[in-house]
Amino acid sequence: MHATRIRQKDGVFYFASYRAQDLLHKVRFISRFYGEGEEIAPSRVAQDDDVGQFIAKIERTDKAFQRALSHSKVRQLRNFYETAVTQPPIPGAVLLFTPERLNFRSTNEDIGNLQEPSSKFFIIDGQHRLAALNFYLRSHPDEAATISVPCTIFDGRSEDFATEMFVIINSTPTRINKSHLVDLYERVSWAAPDRKFAARIVEKLYSEADSPLRYRINRLGGRSARDKWVLQAELFNEIYRWVRGSWRKIQAAGGGAKEAERYYGIIRDFLKASRTAFTDAYWGKDNYMVTKPVTIKALVRVCADLGRDDAEPEAGRVSRWEDRLAPWTEMVRSFRSEGFYERFPAKGEVERVARIHRDLAKAAEIEVKGKA
DSSP states (O other): OEEEEEEETTEEEEEEEEEHHHHHTTEEOOSOEEOSSOEEOOOOOOTTOHHHHHHHHHHTSTTTTOHHHHHHHHHHHHHHHHHOSSSOSOOSOEEEEOSSOOOEEEEETTEEEEOOOSSOEEEEEOHHHHHHHHHHHHHOGGGGGGOEEEEEEEOTTOHHHHHHHHHHHTOSTTSSOGGGOOOTTGGGGGTOHHHHHHHHHHHHHHHOTTOTTTTOEEOSSOSOOSOOOEEHHHHHHHHHHHHHHTHHHHHHTTOSHHHHHHHHHHHHHHHHHHHHHHOTTTTTOTTBSTTSHHHHHHHHHHHHHHHHHHOOOOTTHHHHHHHHTGGGGGGGGGGBSTTHHHHSOOSSHHHHHHHHHHHHHHHTTOOOOOOO
């Protein structure tokens, strides 16, 4: 199909148009939707499909999508399609996701042909609109050829993004009640033990009283009104990178809650030492990048390097690491927001995190390990 490739920072996604009749055959509905005496049954989701299972779990949660709400909303949209003549009935794009990595063949820079997935798309946003369209076309089949639907397509480059986007879009009271939202990374416990292990560490970083990141992690619906420093998804990816590289050692030690507590202690003590090195005058300040996502991600990588060689003994670890990281105090002016991106030039966020990681490790004479 013809598509436009769109780049934003390090992200890539696509914009395309589908004929209504074709699109309805290419998407799966996770919720049950009702029309006038008709219904769309929810699709079955494979047990090994993490993203699909996560979305299905939320949408099937009690009161998440009340039948009356879905019925009313679908009826209203269907009525709008019937009455809209000169104005487009679906002017906004629906958001679709496929876990497959799609091939894009460019014909003119970012315009080209996008491979279609072999399985059906998940609907990240637009289930009600497409359900109403489904019922509308049943009663107005002749209009199917005249309606095209704009679609924004995300592929398997980042399934974590699809999960996070679903929670962001569906966390308003008119969709999924916040009290019924599962934690963004609860789904990872269904996938693999190392992901569950990393999720435990992130949870402790958010909730434990002695964590330097307590209530500073954006969990998309957390209780605290304090300014957040980093998205849970971004922090999880870095913690998981560390855990994955040490997973054999973690498994050998049992890999349970006790070991998760030990790894939490390592990152907690490292962040405490980092705060001392950057000093309270700069830690958490808006005009410095010390606690911005790009630096926090780099700090986790330095912690992984240092923790492999110097995590034990635990006694005296904070003061030992404060001495080790003391050279960072001299670097703090480099982290001023003004001119930061010129001082740490890079093609994108990924490359910039790696550069800050190397610079911080070099200053503290910490050996940078290979990528996990």
